[in-house]
Amino acid sequence: MSQNIAIKADQLTKHFGAFTAVDGISFEVQQGEIFGFLGANGAGKTTAMRMLCGLSIPTSGTATVAGFDVYKQTEQIKRNIGYMSQKFSLYEDLTVKENIRFYAGIYGKSDAFIKEKTAYLLQELHMESEANKLVRSLPLGWKQKLAFSVAIFHEPGIVFLDEPTGGVDPVTRREFWNMIYQAAAKGITVFVTTHYMDEAEYCNRVSIMVDGRIDALDTPRELKRSLQASSMDEVFLKLARKAKRNAD
Numbered sequence: 166m167s168q169n170i171a172i173k174a175d176q177l178t179k180h181f182g183a184f185t186a187v188d189g190i191s192f193e194v195q196q197g198e199i200f201g202f203l204g205a206n207g208a209g210k211t212t213a214m215r216m217l218c219g220l221s222i223p224t225s226g227t228a229t230v231a232g233f234d235v236y237k238q239t240e241q242i243k244r245n246i247g248y249m250s251q252k253f254s255l256y257e258d259l260t261v262k263e264n265i266r267f268y269a270g271i272y273g274k275s276d277a278f279i280k281e282k283t284a285y286l287l288q289e290l291h292m293e294s295e296a297n298k299l300v301r302s303l304p305l306g307w308k309q310k311l312a313f314s315v316a317i318f319h320e321p322g323i324v325f326l327d328e329p330t331g332g333v334d335p336v337t338r339r340e341f342w343n344m345i346y347q348a349a350a351k352g353i354t355v356f357v358t359t360h361y362m363d364e365a366e367y368c369n370r371v372s373i374m375v376d377g378r379i380d381a382l383d384t385p386r387e388l389k390r391s392l393q394a395s396s397m398d399e400v401f402l403k404l405a406r407k408a409k410r411n412a413d
């Protein structure tokens with residue numbers, strides 16, 4: 166069966182001066198896959214993700230995202246992906262509706278598309294009565310769901326999520342993951358970092374970064390089997406224990 170490759174990295178590397186933040190990582194992510202990108206604090210996840218999103222030029226190595234080159238085609242990458250950063254970038258002093266309109270406008274969507282899809286989205290999120298409220302006034306979990314919805318509003322093929330569920334309760338995280346599954350079921354490739362090991366179990370495949378390198382990459386089931394671990398928590402602890410790099 167031939168599958169489409171959404172993301173391909175080969176020896177991708179990033180130096181900051183003499184420090185190697187990302188050290189020759191290589192992997193492929195298939196279209197529609199939920200790919201977990203794990204690692205301890207400071208392992209290099211955000212740096213790697215920023216290179217893949219066309220936000221930071223690599224020092225060496227190669228990578229393509231949605232078929233576009235991370236050195237030469239960063240604008241095409243940005244148009245074809247969604248990105249939810251750790252400090253997810255909703256405007257707190259705009260309303261829910263204004264935020265949606267703002268981001269949809271960046272991607273050049275028509276007024277008709279924005280109007281129809283906004284109505285659908287607010288209904289899906291059960292946020293119709295919040296439409297005209299400032300984002301500042303929303304609970305964190307709602308903001309995160311809204312930020313995710315905004316990140317995929319322009320219907321990209323790939324979405325990058327950098328610790329999208331930090332700081333919210335398990336029920337809200339579970340609801341967030343239902344949204345991720347729905348996106349993946351529509352064929353959107355999901356590249357997600359998380360520190361929650363229960364979330365790692367929800368991924369199709371998981372890579373674990375240690376000190377800038379990918380130390381393990383497989384399905385959660387296979388990782389547990391090969392490391393003789395009963396949970397992803399244990400897998401993570403066994404690998405992360407080897408880290409020499411100090412977290413910030």
Ligand SMILES: Nc1ncnc2c1ncn2[C@@H]1O[C@H](COP(=O)(O)OP(=O)(O)OP(=O)(O)O)[C@@H](O)[C@H]1O
Pocket residue numbers: 181184186204205206207208209210211212213413
């Ligand atoms: N602009 C920069 N200049 C210098 N060093 C940097 C820069 N950005 C990141 N680093 C360093 O690179 C390393 C990897 O950082 P990165 O943020 O990619 O890690 P991470 O795995 O995403 O961590 P976290 O889980 O805490 O977000 C860290 O030691 C960090 O201090």
